[in-house]
Amino acid sequence: MTQIKLEARMNLNQSFSQECSDCPIRHRAVCARCETDELARLEEIKYYRTFEAGQSVMWSGDKMDFVGSVVSGIATLSQTMEDGRTQMVGLLLPSDFVGRPGRDGAAYDVVATTDVVMCCFRRKPFEDLMNDTPHVAHRLLEMTLDELDAAREWMLVLGRKTAREKIASLLTIIARRDVTLNMKTGTGQVVFDLPLTREAMADYLGLTLETVSRQISALKKDKVIVLEGKRHVTVPDMDRLLEEAGDDSDGGVLG
Amino acid sequence: MTQIKLEARMNLNQSFSQECSDCPIRHRAVCARCETDELARLEEIKYYRTFEAGQSVMWSGDKMDFVGSVVSGIATLSQTMEDGRTQMVGLLLPSDFVGRPGRDGAAYDVVATTDVVMCCFRRKPFEDLMNDTPHVAHRLLEMTLDELDAAREWMLVLGRKTAREKIASLLTIIARRDVTLNMKTGTGQVVFDLPLTREAMADYLGLTLETVSRQISALKKDKVIVLEGKRHVTVPDMDRLLEEAGDDSDGGVLG
DNA sequence: ACTGTTCCTTGACGCAGATCAAGTTGGAAG
DNA sequence: CTTCCAACTTGATCTGCGTCAAGGAACAGT
CATH class of the missing domain: 2.60.120.10 (Jelly Rolls)
Structure with missing residues (x-):
């Protein structure tokens, strides 16, 4: 779906x-x-x-x-x-x-x-x-x-989500919209490059760049995402990421 | 002005x-x-x-x-x-x-x-x-x-302002837009009734109702606003309030 | 290979605001 | 007038994130 x-x-x-x-x-x-x-x-x-x-x-x-x-x-x-x-x-x-x-x-x-x-x-x-x-x-x-x-x-996102949820929300948006988006069929895996520096992400999320860095490390440690280098992201399970984002909507999937 | x-x-x-x-x-x-x-x-x-x-x-x-x-x-x-x-x-x-x-x-x-x-x-x-x-x-x-x-x-406001600045920003908006707005000419004083509960303000500002209450008390103690009862607000000096809101714009005054 | 620069990570510590917990106030209903 | 209750205030304590600080990794220029 x-x-x-x-x-x-x-x-x-x-x-x-x-x-x-x-x-x-x-x-x-x-x-x-x-x-x-x-x-x-x-x-x-x-x-x-x-x-x-x-x-x-x-x-x-x-x-x-x-x-x-x-x-x-x-x-x-x-x-x-x-x-x-x-x-x-x-x-x-x-x-x-x-x-x-x-x-x-x-x-x-x-x-x-x-x-x-x-x-x-x-x-x-x-x-x-x-x-x-x-x-x-x-x-x-x-x-x-x-x-x-x-x-x-x-x-x-800005008013009510935690730092971890904010990062997950941003990753969700990029995974959905980035035109460099790529998908390995069948597995639901999504791969993309982050188009923003940690500082730019912080400015989007109302956080500091240190907090952004720490939360990305945490999501990596918890296997919600896989990082190669600093920018290349693999999301093994989009549903898991959506859950981390605290997102009740399923992104408007209707068929 | x-x-x-x-x-x-x-x-x-x-x-x-x-x-x-x-x-x-x-x-x-x-x-x-x-x-x-x-x-x-x-x-x-x-x-x-x-x-x-x-x-x-x-x-x-x-x-x-x-x-x-x-x-x-x-x-x-x-x-x-x-x-x-x-x-x-x-x-x-x-x-x-x-x-x-x-x-x-x-x-x-x-x-x-x-x-x-x-x-x-x-x-x-x-x-x-x-x-x-x-x-x-x-x-x-x-x-x-x-x-x-x-x-x-x-x-x-949500991403980068402190609680005090948030409250001041909200008061500024209400002072500018509320139709019950009233002004004592000559002094620059603005008087209005808050149309929202503390909880609704908190939901607007991404805060808790306790923080809203505390910050309103603080603004009152510092004489940025005068409160009669819980809802009736007098702003003796709008420029002071704007300053508290961290607002660099002067609200689009052009003439 | 060396140096500088930019971007990123990680640790230690402090504080603004959340949370938990009593009160207080004021208006409406009896 | 009394009771009740929602709206609000205030205090004590906790915690997530900011702040400050010290490095590491990747890369370009010399």
């Missing part, structure tokens, strides 16, 4: 790179239901940007002249207090949308944690397109509602 | 009840820009529901046959784990929207904490209206983006 879901996702990732190596966002983000003439308009205002690992995409307060989707790589959204405490508020994986139509200034710091390719649209003409094209606005609404649900689920 | 903002809000609240005692959501939520024929369609599918303090509006997983706006009173959105730990993920104040178009099941528990009046729309016809009426979809997108920002700001 967990397995079926994972296979479905894997297939999705495959078609994702086969059908449109040019711009995957056609399939999964704003232009999923666009007609050819709308796609032509999008082509006109579209351009690619690349960022190196560690490079900032934008800082909170910057004037934001584009919106766009992540094509490959992973970026983070975060907020920082004056005294330096920072909280990550979102993880941007391929197909995720960046930027808020109708607002000039960026509200968060966006940083590439791996090399990132983004498919950008100039903001003003994109907003015009959105105004003429109801289903683009619809698609954006759907995506925003999904993000809102994700943010609220994360509020439960 | 803080004062100007508060006066503006007060005026807004006044006009709010004067101009349309019937259904305030016309001014502030989905139908802010509707034409008369669209308003007529809304009238047809609209009905009111009332809930008593403490009563549940819906439970997570319930079939959701309506969407709507809070007209008066205060409700909470929360998530619960199997073992009973709960996290509030949103506070619903008058004009806030409830329900997700395009989804059957409720994702959260919604509970009225005071007596609540809601203006509801049957979900299916509302979705139809939204599909024919781009600016309704637009308004919903704007509102959803605002909620997403609020959720992300709260993630910083």
Whole structure:
């Protein structure tokens, strides 16, 4: 069951790179239901940007002249207090949308944690397109509602879970969503590379990097995960990991 | 400056009840820009529901046959784990929207904490209206983006702030948004009644009710707030409270 | 091979906030 | 007025996680 879901996702990732190596966002983000003439308009205002690992995409307060989707790589959204405490508020994986139509200034710091390719649209003409094209606005609404649900689920993690549960929750999310995800069929085993440093994980989870390190070591000792090197993770039993995450939902498996 | 903002809000609240005692959501939520024929369609599918303090509006997983706006009173959105730990993920104040178009099941528990009046729309016809009426979809997108920002700001509170800062942050939010808000001109003093029990505050802040109680007592002892009874709060100096909240932003005051 | 750098691990200790346990207050019902 | 009960306060103690500190591993540059 967990397995079926994972296979479905894997297939999705495959078609994702086969059908449109040019711009995957056609399939999964704003232009999923666009007609050819709308796609032509999008082509006109579209351009690619690349960022190196560690490079900032934008800082909170910057004037934001584009919106766009992540094509490959992973970026983070975060907020920082004056005294330096920072909280990550979102993880941007391929197909995720960046930027808020109708607002000039960026509200968060966006940083590439791996090399990132983004498919950008100039903001003003994109907003015009959105105004003429109801289903683009619809698609954006759907995506925003999904993000809102994700943010609220994360509020439960931040407010009420223990350090160990927090780590397990993060691993669950990455196992489910990371496009580098891989599965050995039949066994339910999931293998992936952590796309974040211990410090970035700490900032996502509201912990310190030492606590993150200790809890990962503990999960390893208890055989919930197997670590090779510092980043390569094997989850022998996803159900066990979900249990550790204190997750009652089974991830929305419906068939 | 803080004062100007508060006066503006007060005026807004006044006009709010004067101009349309019937259904305030016309001014502030989905139908802010509707034409008369669209308003007529809304009238047809609209009905009111009332809930008593403490009563549940819906439970997570319930079939959701309506969407709507809070007209008066205060409700909470929360998530619960199997073992009973709960996290509030949103506070619903008058004009806030409830329900997700395009989804059957409720994702959260919604509970009225005071007596609540809601203006509801049957979900299916509302979705139809939204599909024919781009600016309704637009308004919903704007509102959803605002909620997403609020959720992300709260993630910083949950993940990185101390108990004292959390309490101050909550008081700040209530002082800014509660419609019962009142201000003694000239002094910058703000007066309001807490709409939540200590336990509800704890669930919002990821704390225990004892810690909430202690921190409120501490803020009172340090004269950041004045308490009469258990619920009636006077904030003699909003800037001081903002400082306690560790809030670098000045709340978006722009003029 | 040597050195520096970045990322990570592990240990020792302290403290903010949880937990457990009595009270107190104030309003509603009799 | 008295009783009752939910909402709140306050104290004593415990503990999970933060803080501080000392290394180790992997890797790039010289």
